[in-house]
Amino acid sequence: MRALKLQNRPGTGAYNKGQERILQILQASRDILIEQGYSGLSMRKIAAAVGITIGNLHYYYRTKKDLLSDLLDHVIEGYLDTFNVVRNNAGNSPAKQMVALIEFIIDDLNTQETTNFFPELWALSNHDENASDGMHTLYGKVRKVFKELILELNPSLSGEDGEQVALFITASMEGLTPFVGRGKPWESKLPGMKRIATQSFLHLAQNIKSSEIASLQGTK
Amino acid sequence: MRALKLQNRPGTGAYNKGQERILQILQASRDILIEQGYSGLSMRKIAAAVGITIGNLHYYYRTKKDLLSDLLDHVIEGYLDTFNVVRNNAGNSPAKQMVALIEFIIDDLNTQETTNFFPELWALSNHDENASDGMHTLYGKVRKVFKELILELNPSLSGEDGEQVALFITASMEGLTPFVGRGKPWESKLPGMKRIATQSFLHLAQNIKSSEIASLQGTK
DNA sequence: AATAAAATAGGTCCTTAGTCCTAATTTTGA
DNA sequence: TCAAAATTAGGACTAAGGACCTATTTTATT
Known part of the structure; x- marks a missing residue:
């Protein structure tokens, strides 16, 4: 409990x-x-x-x-609990952990709860500071895990690089929600999306170079 | 007009x-x-x-x-108009066209209109058939363009493969909205996201093989 | 069993919101 | 110019929703 x-x-x-x-x-x-x-x-x-x-x-x-605030916290906590369980069950290899998390997240997009809840949260976060805080705290925790795995897979990257690659990967997966979520037109393509995502993101994490992320002209 | x-x-x-x-x-x-x-x-x-x-x-x-229906059509039409202008101004090379479109879409995520409008549209589409239709018509047109470019870049793919890769790429970009959109916490990382996206998606489109997309066991 | 706190029901108040109606005013084409 | 159609204002009605208040019942503790 x-x-x-x-x-x-x-x-x-x-x-x-x-x-x-x-x-x-x-x-x-x-x-x-x-x-x-x-x-x-x-x-x-x-x-x-x-x-x-x-x-x-x-x-x-x-x-x-007040109710909405507690509601968002409640759902977000439940999601994070499951997320952490998945990671802990995925063994020690960073590649395997990453694949397991990617597959979990994409599979989860296809649950009714996630398909409908998260777009609602994104929309709310545009106008409700409380929703915005909860949302970004949640994704911050998810990104933290991905960042660690990315830096293990690709030690040449800086912490800042890892953060950005984690941002790209996690945000990209969320983007699938309105398209392959439960009841959405491309729901049946979820297995294909999973294969493309695992391959593409793993390749990205392992092969991207710091010079390909950082700005060339020093934009402070 | x-x-x-x-x-x-x-x-x-x-x-x-x-x-x-x-x-x-x-x-x-x-x-x-x-x-x-x-x-x-x-x-x-x-x-x-x-x-x-x-x-x-x-x-x-x-x-x-009735008003909402017209409103969504109105905004969606405006977006598509701009999208088509960008493509037509990008020259003939499929790689250049694709990069131009990716950069346009990601830059556009950072306008106040797009940052706030699209999450609202995604949420509405969960419960409003009209919103759902408009939304998927819009993205269908965007995907159609990407599919053509992907098949030019990677002729070994089938039409179905191209469609799935286009779905993955376009959905992934949309996912950045709640994170790097106007006023969002990672707004400043938009240039990095653009670099990662153009490189990652171009590499994906050019190098993915049909066997890496299709399901192994016939899940008809 | 007694008691204090927690939980509940039922009602009220006020505001916002969607829709509709009718009488006026404005616009445009014949 | 003038008549028909389009546009407009200004209400009215009803429903739904958020918030609040008070009296009553239930719960747990001593």
């Missing part, structure tokens, strides 16, 4: 019932966000899905903003 | 005043969508931005859904 870092009212969640209620609320909110998008997410719908009254929902989350 | 394929009421836009009004409406809607997201886009805000009444706005667009 993951500890919940809640932005709710002081006192809430002290009893078991309250703890479970919070999980129910987050779960229901997550489902509605995934199925109907942020514009379809309302306090009333959430309360109805959980089977409680709006008054009770506001007891746990004073504002919708 | 681009012809407008409008989903508005019959009769509207017959006078010059009406034609200009429609453009004002689409422009204002686009600005609000980009600045406040879909959840912040309301008929009243649009009317106020244009300087007309809600009654008048509904004279042009009976429903918000």
Whole structure:
């Protein structure tokens, strides 16, 4: 059981019932966000899905903003947990770890949750500082892992180079979401995308040279 | 001046005043969508931005859904126009054309319009069939160009292979949007991303083999 | 069992939003 | 010029949504 870092009212969640209620609320909110998008997410719908009254929902989350903040943290934490499990199960070879992570991420793009949640998060992050913070914290952790692996695979690169290659690789994979995600037109091409991605990114990580990344004219 | 394929009421836009009004409406809607997201886009805000009444706005667009549909078409058409101009100005060499298009797309990610509009479009397309259609029509046209160039660069590939490589490349670039777009944390790394992308994608297009894409076991 | 805190229900208030209606005003072509 | 069509303003209606308040019930602890 993951500890919940809640932005709710002081006192809430002290009893078991309250703890479970919070999980129910987050779960229901997550489902509605995934199925109907942020514009379809309302306090009333959430309360109805959980089977409680709006008054009770506001007891746990004073504002919708508070709820959204906890919701994003909740989903992001769950994703990171799985990500770390995958890495830890992938053995010691950096190449194998990288391939395992690439395959996990691309396979995961095709789950309904990821297909719908992340584009919603990207859109939210354009206007909501909280969403933006959560999102970039998440991807920062993912990039950190990739950066380590890239530097092992290609010791000639500087830390800055590794960071940039990691940024390119992780961002590229996310880009597949709206196209090969669950229910998307190219969903059936996911296996091909996985093969192209593993090969292309591994080749990139192993062969790119520092001089090919850095700017030639010193742009400070 | 681009012809407008409008989903508005019959009769509207017959006078010059009406034609200009429609453009004002689409422009204002686009600005609000980009600045406040879909959840912040309301008929009243649009009317106020244009300087007309809600009654008048509904004279042009009976429903918000109709307006959104035209709005997405409008922005997408504008993007495609620019895209085609870039290709036509890039000379005859497929490699040069491809590099020019990659650089255009990545540079464009860093405009406020693209940074904010496209994630919104991806999110909308999860729940709005109309948005989904417009989005995939757009990317289909972009992929078609890349597919042609890839097949010229690598004649050993089948049409299906070219399509998949084009899908991978175009989707990968889009993935950079939430990270190196205008105002995003890695905006300053855009030049590095451009260098990595042009090199990586060109290498991929020229060197990938059909056997590395196709599934080994017939997963029909 | 008693008690204090937590959890809940049910209602209210106010704002925003989408849609529609009708009477005026403006535009354009015959 | 003048009549038909297009454009416009200014409301009105209804629904949905966020937030708040209070009385009641439930829970856990002593």
